[in-house]
Amino acid sequence: MTLTAPQPGPNARRNWAYLLITIAATLPWIILAHTSQHNGHFSLSHILIAVLSGIAILAAAFLLSWGAEVAQLDMSQSLALVILSLIAILPEYAVSMAFAGDAGKGLLASQHAQTALLPQTREMxxxxxxxxxxxxxxxxxxIGVAWSVVVFIYYWRTQQRSITIETSRAIEIKFLLLxxxxxFTLPLKAALFGIGLHWCDAIMLVGLFGFxxxxxxxxxxxxxxxxxxxxVIxxxxxxxxxxxxxxxxxxxxxxxxxxxHPFANALVHVGKRYHINEFLLVQWIAPLASEMPEFIVxxxxxxxxxxxxxxxxxxxxxVNQWTLLVxxxxxxxxxxARQMVPLPLDTQQSCEVFLTSAQSLFAVAVLSNFTINLKEAWGLLxxxxxxxLSQFLLNMLLPNNLHTAMLTQSSELFFAIVYLALAAIVLMDSPDRRSMIIDMLRGKGNAHAARDVIS
Known part of the structure; x- marks a missing residue:
């Protein structure tokens, strides 16, 4: 169904000017990306790369938000946001798939190596x-930063202490819960059977995204x-x-x-200049940069x-990242790797996934009444x-120490338990939240059930 379009209003010329200026703001980086790159490297300083690519990302985020708003005239808001989120997290897909591909090539090279592994193969x-x-x-x-920042921005603009989410978001919350x-099965089977991210997991998670x-x-x-x-559009x-x-x-x-990718690389190079641990750079700085478009939108x-x-x-x-990306x-x-082998999950990575799952469950518990308030946002952040900070300090104070990995894993398990405990407290404290979660698990988590919760 197509809805009736509104009139452009008295500020049509100004709005067209805003649109054209925003489009123009993307051009410097697009031109540089095609003219200043030699063998995959830019002949520019990392600071200049970060500034110009950052401006382009900001302008693209504006264009995405405007396109998503107008697209609702021709499709549901949920579908428009699915398209928006797919585009906004393209950088994260690019970075994650590049790492996965390099790891697979490294496995293939190691299996065909006749002598000791080359340094490049070890790195891969x-x-x-x-x-x-x-x-x-x-x-x-x-969840920890972006969800909270949206609440803070809205509070700063309006002094409203909470955001009420449309009941149509029950679909997103249901699939996020599933x-x-x-x-939670990923670290469990890695610990019990030594099986990492398998193709069966891929079928399940990609299928969930399709549904x-x-x-x-x-x-x-x-x-x-x-x-x-x-x-005006x-x-x-x-x-x-x-x-x-x-x-x-x-x-x-x-x-x-x-x-x-150049924006993330520029930030990582700056981090390396100050001797920040590579694992921390990849886990925090690179994702923060690659998630920037959706943060801005x-x-x-x-x-x-x-x-x-x-x-x-x-x-x-x-939902997109937790299903399709994974x-x-x-x-x-x-x-x-040219073979159907699972992506390995060692003890450290299993702890990382378990912590991420626990945080997601707490987030679902928070959203189960279709509101998120200032206190909950502060809790997430x-x-x-x-x-x-605990992970950063352990790696800074005990670099390359044998006990660092064990302490890091203990820290992650501690915070995972905190998230799970808070999720249990939130759900036990509210019968309506519990009933909504149960309805979702029974396949009844729809907008009608949601209206009963928030009414």
Missing amino acids: LRHADLTVANMTGANRIL ATLYS YTRAAAKTEQVEPELIGPPT AALSPLLRRLTCLVLFSGAAWTIYLAA AGLFAWRGFPAMGMGALISSK GLLPIFYGFA TLFILQG
């Missing part, structure tokens, strides 16, 4: 650890509240409007693809008075900072 084998580190870091940053419960997308496409279409540049004829949205989405995707929605849409975009991104890792690893 280490990328199996970095693959999981990058994936878990990205997932935890999304993916989270399944994710989620199908369910999102069937949700009820609502009239969007458009302000600023989206109003929406006022175009249906054909021109759809073509413009397609151009905005594809242009933003191309810009993010060109800018995100969600923040823009909150700043412009659409916090529920900002949270919806982030929840959709979390599911694709063993596929890329296996293809690169504080726990994230404390866990990250």
